[in-house]
Amino acid sequence: MKKFIMIATVFTLMTGVLTGCSGNAGSFTDKSTANETTKSSQTIATDGSTSMEKVIGFLSEAYMEEHGNIKVTYNPTGSSSGIQAVAEGRCDIGLASRDLKEDETADLQGTVVAIDGIGIIVNPDNPATDLTIDQIGKIYSGEITNWKEVGGSDAPIVCIGREAASGTRDGFEEVTGTKDKCKYSQELTSTGDVVQTVSGNPNAIGYASVASVGDTVKMVSVEGVSPTTESIQDGKYKVQRNFVLVTKKDTALSKAAQEFFDFATSEQADSLITEAGAVPVKR
Amino acid sequence: MEKIKKTARWMERAMNLLFLVCGLLTILFVVLITIFLLISGIPAIRDIGLGDFLFGKVWASTSAKPSYGILPFILASVYGTLGAILIGVPIGLLCAIFLAKMSPKKVSSAVRNVVDLLAGIPSVVYGLVGMIIIVPCVREIFHLPDGANLFSAILVLAVMILPSIISVSETAIGAVPKEYEEASLALGATKTETVFKVVVPAAKSGIVTAVVLGIGRAVGEAMAVMMVAGNVANMPKLFGSVRFLTTAVASEMSYSSGLQRQALFSIALVLFLFIMAINLILNVVIKKKV
Numbered sequence: 233m234k235k236f237i238m239i240a241t242v243f244t245l246m247t248g249v250l251t252g253c254s255g256n257a258g259s260f261t262d263k264s265t266a267n268e269t270t271k272s273s274q275t276i277a278t279d280g281s282t283s284m285e286k287v288i289g290f291l292s293e294a295y296m297e298e299h300g301n302i303k304v305t306y307n308p309t310g311s312s313s314g315i316q317a318v319a320e321g322r323c324d325i326g327l328a329s330r331d332l333k334e335d336e337t338a339d340l341q342g343t344v345v346a347i348d349g350i351g352i353i354v355n356p357d358n359p360a361t362d363l364t365i366d367q368i369g370k371i372y373s374g375e376i377t378n379w380k381e382v383g384g385s386d387a388p389i390v391c392i393g394r395e396a397a398s399g400t401r402d403g404f405e406e407v408t409g410t411k412d413k414c415k416y417s418q419e420l421t422s423t424g425d426v427v428q429t430v431s432g433n434p435n436a437i438g439y440a441s442v443a444s445v446g447d448t449v450k451m452v453s454v455e456g457v458s459p460t461t462e463s464i465q466d467g468k469y470k471v472q473r474n475f476v477l478v479t480k481k482d483t484a485l486s487k488a489a490q491e492f493f494d495f496a497t498s499e500q501a502d503s504l505i506t507e508a509g510a511v512p513v514k515r
Numbered sequence: 516m517e518k519i520k521k522t523a524r525w526m527e528r529a530m531n532l533l534f535l536v537c538g539l540l541t542i543l544f545v546v547l548i549t550i551f552l553l554i555s556g557i558p559a560i561r562d563i564g565l566g567d568f569l570f571g572k573v574w575a576s577t578s579a580k581p582s583y584g585i586l587p588f589i590l591a592s593v594y595g596t597l598g599a600i601l602i603g604v605p606i607g608l609l610c611a612i613f614l615a616k617m618s619p620k621k622v623s624s625a626v627r628n629v630v631d632l633l634a635g636i637p638s639v640v641y642g643l644v645g646m647i648i649i650v651p652c653v654r655e656i657f658h659l660p661d662g663a664n665l666f667s668a669i670l671v672l673a674v675m676i677l678p679s680i681i682s683v684s685e686t687a688i689g690a691v692p693k694e695y696e697e698a699s700l701a702l703g704a705t706k707t708e709t710v711f712k713v714v715v716p717a718a719k720s721g722i723v724t725a726v727v728l729g730i731g732r733a734v735g736e737a738m739a740v741m742m743v744a745g746n747v748a749n750m751p752k753l754f755g756s757v758r759f760l761t762t763a764v765a766s767e768m769s770y771s772s773g774l775q776r777q778a779l780f781s782i783a784l785v786l787f788l789f790i791m792a793i794n795l796i797l798n799v800v801i802k803k804k805v
Binding site: 309310387388389390395396397411412416417418419420421425428429432433435436 | 578579647651654660661662741742745746747756766767769
């Protein structure tokens with residue numbers, strides 16, 4: 233009996249690994265995951281941006297508490313993968329930490345659920361307190377290489393960034409107009425790494441979700457505006473991006489998913505979104 | 516009696532079968548992985564072109580005009596490994612000699628335990644220590660703007676390969692017949708001369724094995740390197756941020772799609788071929804006993 237259980241576990245694990253790995257590579261596994269999601273309508277599958285983990289976690293937890301029979305799942309794959317997943321019907325709601333691109337809006341509908349401010353962080357010892365978007369862009373594209381040019385001490389600037397597929401990097405490069413032009417000194421794979429590195433290097437500059445910035449680093453104001461709820465909400469703080477729920481235009485959501493969607497975009501969700509460190513949409 | 520014998524025989528056969536299945540399973544895994552890597556790695560290479568892929572100097576997988584050249588990764592891996600060997604082998608070898616020939620028994624066993632412990636430390640811990648201690652130190656000592664570079668990675672790798680180098684070469688040195696040593700000492704050679712002119716040459720094949728194992732470990736390491744090397748796809752410079760073959764796969768895999776994803780499989784294939792080559796060399800060395 234024990235043996236049987238062992239073998240059964242191994243097999244389940246193996247199938248899990250197989251479906252997990254080839255999430256968007258093999259077409260045959262795509263089909264099987266699609267079946268899984270449609271089979272039980274009481275599961276709401278979300279898929280996408282890793283930056284939205286906290287927001288979606290808070291929302292789904294609160295929602296599941298109210299509706300005991302419904303399960304909200306979250307698959308952190310990245311914005312583009314999430315959009316692809318909802319387009320292919322592999323999940324109910326896609327999560328994107330960027331606005332939809334033109335070719336994506338043909339079949340898909342994006343609804344802003346929250347706004348994320350991207351904080352520009354420097355070491356606490358750094359005397360620089362304010363940068364303009366233009367300066368940030370020039371720093372990251374390598375035109376400005378010394379802190380004294382932007383109000384700091386005479387020291388080289390070390391640009392810390394995220395890996396190529398990061399939603400935060402995408403948002404940051406979009407706002408600062410540095411797409412594909414950034415000369416990074418380090419490309420790290422998580423927000424925590426960026427904060428850690430900047431806190432350890434007096435010459436470093438980095439970017440991270442305002443929510444995840446602790447007090448080990450200093451956030452500078454951008455064009456005189458420091459990132460606060462109000463300044464992010466009314467758009468005065470420029471380095472920000474939208475958290476978007478992506479749905480299909482021509483297919484209606486399942487009843488449970490629609491309810492969750494309404495809940496997430498309602499005023500009710502505002503406090504949860506704030507708790508999760510993002511900024512709710514202005515109503 | 517007869518019955519017991521029968522059961523025993525049956526049991527024996529069943530166990531034999533079990534062992535056979537386990538053995539075959541291992542082979543199956545290797546074969547499956549090889550086939551999988553070949554199937555998923557070759558299409559991208561064909562798309563990109565072998566020359567552009569292996570010798571292209573620019574990796575920009577997500578830019579508007581993607582470019583998939585992995586020469587920076589290959590060179591970073593090669594330089595990183597060479598550097599680690601350059602630092603790690605002398606330290607490891609001398610430590611092994613110390614353990615096998617010089618130190619008192621008690622000290623030996625204590626040091627051996629510490630070395631085993633070193634082998635058991637997870638690579639993410641090496642990475643963390645490197646990130647928090649080595650990277651800032653390298654920055655301070657060499658007056659660099661940033662300490663996350665090839666050199667830091669080499670330091671971390673050098674420590675990581677120590678355990679395998681020490682334990683394998685210690686075993687090899689320990690296996691040299693006592694008579695060699697005694698003969699050398701009797702001829703008037705000092706202990707140091709004996710060790711370096713008699714014992715080490717006699718244990719050459721074991722030491723080479725140790726080095727090759729170290730190379731294997733260094734080439735395959737991803738986590739620790741990812742945390743200290745900076746991960747920017749530059750052509751490698753000693754004090755510049757670099758990305759290794761392993762980290763190239765690890766840092767982009769979770770988000771990739773399309774040709775980018777296939778290209779990552781191709782990188783994995785290249786890495787796999789590297790490791791295969793290293794194993795092949797190892798086999799030759801062991802068989803020949805140099």
